[in-house]
Amino acid sequence: MYIIKRLLYTVPTVVGVLLLTFVLFTVIGGDISGSIAGEHASEQTIKEIRHEYGFDKPLFLSFDSQFVNHVKSAFTFSFGRGIDREPVIDKLKRGLWPSLALTVPMLLGVTIISLTIAIILALVRGSVWDVTANIICTAGMSIPYLSFILFGQYFLSYKWGFFPVYFSPELPMAQYAALPVIIGIAAGLGANIRFYRTVILDEIHCDYVRTAFAKGLGAGSVLFKHVLRNAMIPIITRVLSAMPYLCLGSVLLEKFFGIPGLGYLVVDAVAHRDYFVINAVTFISAILFVVFNLITDICYAAADPRISFE
Amino acid sequence: MNNCQNQLSSENAANGGLWTDALRRLGRRKAAVVCFVVIAAYFSLAAVVHLAEIFDWKPAIIRYNQQVGTAYERPGLQHPFGTDMFGQSVLRKTLYGAKVSLTVALCASFISIIIGISLGAMAGYFRGFIDQAVTWVYSTLSSVPYILLILGFAVVLRNRSILGLRPSGAATACIAMGLTSWVGICRLVRGEVLKRAKSEYVLAAESYGCSSFRIILKHLMPNIFHIVIIDFCLRFVRFVHAEVVLSFLGLGEQSGCSWGMMISDARLELLRGVWWQMTAATAAILLISLALNVFGDALRDCLDPELRIQ
Numbered sequence: 001m002y003i004i005k006r007l008l009y010t011v012p013t014v015v016g017v018l019l020l021t022f023v024l025f026t027v028i029g030g031d032i033s034g035s036i037a038g039e040h041a042s043e044q045t046i047k048e049i050r051h052e053y054g055f056d057k058p059l060f061l062s063f064d065s066q067f068v069n070h071v072k073s074a075f076t077f078s079f080g081r082g083i084d085r086e087p088v089i090d091k092l093k094r095g096l097w098p099s100l101a102l103t104v105p106m107l108l109g110v111t112i113i114s115l116t117i118a119i120i121l122a123l124v125r126g127s128v129w130d131v132t133a134n135i136i137c138t139a140g141m142s143i144p145y146l147s148f149i150l151f152g153q154y155f156l157s158y159k160w161g162f163f164p165v166y167f168s169p170e171l172p173m174a175q176y177a178a179l180p181v182i183i184g185i186a187a188g189l190g191a192n193i194r195f196y197r198t199v200i201l202d203e204i205h206c207d208y209v210r211t212a213f214a215k216g217l218g219a220g221s222v223l224f225k226h227v228l229r230n231a232m233i234p235i236i237t238r239v240l241s242a243m244p245y246l247c248l249g250s251v252l253l254e255k256f257f258g259i260p261g262l263g264y265l266v267v268d269a270v271a272h273r274d275y276f277v278i279n280a281v282t283f284i285s286a287i288l289f290v291v292f293n294l295i296t297d298i299c300y301a302a303a304d305p306r307i308s309f310e
Numbered sequence: 311m312n313n314c315q316n317q318l319s320s321e322n323a324a325n326g327g328l329w330t331d332a333l334r335r336l337g338r339r340k341a342a343v344v345c346f347v348v349i350a351a352y353f354s355l356a357a358v359v360h361l362a363e364i365f366d367w368k369p370a371i372i373r374y375n376q377q378v379g380t381a382y383e384r385p386g387l388q389h390p391f392g393t394d395m396f397g398q399s400v401l402r403k404t405l406y407g408a409k410v411s412l413t414v415a416l417c418a419s420f421i422s423i424i425i426g427i428s429l430g431a432m433a434g435y436f437r438g439f440i441d442q443a444v445t446w447v448y449s450t451l452s453s454v455p456y457i458l459l460i461l462g463f464a465v466v467l468r469n470r471s472i473l474g475l476r477p478s479g480a481a482t483a484c485i486a487m488g489l490t491s492w493v494g495i496c497r498l499v500r501g502e503v504l505k506r507a508k509s510e511y512v513l514a515a516e517s518y519g520c521s522s523f524r525i526i527l528k529h530l531m532p533n534i535f536h537i538v539i540i541d542f543c544l545r546f547v548r549f550v551h552a553e554v555v556l557s558f559l560g561l562g563e564q565s566g567c568s569w570g571m572m573i574s575d576a577r578l579e580l581l582r583g584v585w586w587q588m589t590a591a592t593a594a595i596l597l598i599s600l601a602l603n604v605f606g607d608a609l610r611d612c613l614d615p616e617l618r619i620q
Contacts, residue, residue, distance in 0.1 A: 012446050012449075012450075013446075013449050013450055013453055016446060016447070016449070016450030016453075017450055017453060017454060019450075020450055020451070020454070021462075024462050024463070024466050025462070025466065028466050028467075138600060138603050138604060138607075139596065139600055141547075141599070141603060142547065142595070142596050142599030142600040142603055143592060143595070143596050143599075144550075144551050144554045144555075144573065144592065144595050144596075145551065145554075145555065146554050146555065146558055146573050146574075146577075147573065147588070147591075147592040147595075150573070150576070150577055150580055150588060151580075151588070151592075154580045154581065154585075158581060244455070245455055248455055248458070251457055251461075252555065252558075266458065266461065267559060270461055270464075270465050270559055270560075270561070271559075271560065273465060275465075275466075278458070278461065278462055278465065281458060282454055282455075282458050282459075282462060285454065285455050285458060286453045286454045286455075289453040289454070289455070290453055293453075
């Protein structure tokens, strides 16, 4: 019953996303046939392109209106053709794997490393190490992402030559993805360590921890058997909520390292005003977000009988 | 008697309102005071540059586009931060960049906070249909990944006239950032108003006939405003960083000079060993972000230790 209700609640969100993308890219974005045709196109060409992409159809209130087509293409996952006339869905399929090769190791690395450091910091809380680490983390959060990428690329690959500077199709995936992954992890550590440290510290102040210590358990046993298990819920939530972004790739990293993933596709589409691609990526990532939210909630309900639908 | 009164008043001062108390506690933290000074210095710098532009002063420090030396001079006594491609002083560019970057971030913060507060307060106070509508809008917006949303808005709004005005690149970036990032503050304000709307003082105000508008503005707002202030500090940092990304993607300020433009200009210079422009802009962003992050954390600890804003 809970699942069905929760499922019904996703319907308005999906409709909302459809409306949002339609308003943004069709109503406000409008007729881009002029820019598709190029600068010196004749009236006739522009007219043909306008017809080809359906910009001449009515917006609403017709079986063949732009809105109906927008919804139809979203639910059949076809998304029409981009401004270079390649089907958008083919582009997305091509970009998915390079993106995943980048983001999956990044998420794993960030989570494992920052959780480990956070546990150590929670154990030595209040000490010089804790304070220093906190300052470093805050500083890490304060450096712009682009600076991480540029300096990392410059020092690690260009100057010292540890990694290839740029993507090339002959290289094995592990080699070209290594540096972007390392940079992504480095940039993400600050915020994540601070988050996990707070989560663990919140639990450490609870009564059951005092009880466990009073029973005479050692610090390690309390930490791993009691604290970490209870801290699992926020940790899992954070990891699950990062999942939909995995498929999206990393816009900036892919752009800088020339990795032909979805992020690169988006940057390209922004530069060429290819609304079709941005629309498709937006819709798909929103659907993924909704689905993963649903999974998270159902997991909660399964794990914790106190949670019910209000 | 007099003595007693004195004692009473000094006690009152000691446990004065939320704000007096928080200020007193903030004053005791040296780090927070230092950060506040840094933030104040940045904002006054931006204000001075604005005033100089309005009144047409020409102090050397803001003539960033004046050629002061040859191209790519290393940092030295004459040009503390070196010079860029056109022989312009990087120090002047960095100082001038504060104006654009801080103004963009400030405007975006105001737009998003005003939208967030008004929608959140209305949803929390009136409930019912309004609440459902607001919740629907923000759950829709939050299901689209932030970077896509902001890129989508920025690319659609770029080079487009709004109500007959043609906003500059910086203004477009402001609007795009402001319109897409009010969800967090809206959620917070809605939750707080929901919690407080049933308290006695609201009931009392209702019973002697205050209008809903007055209750929200005069009775509820002062009680939740500290949340807005804390959120503002952390939000501002995100906007400064987002401006860098938008500038890099060609969706921000096009003429003039901002830290984002400096970083995206420096991207190719770095490969030639010209590190100073990049470093100057990064350091400028790092300093203000670090100050705001630390100050925001301190503010949160002093004003509302229970609150968690991520």
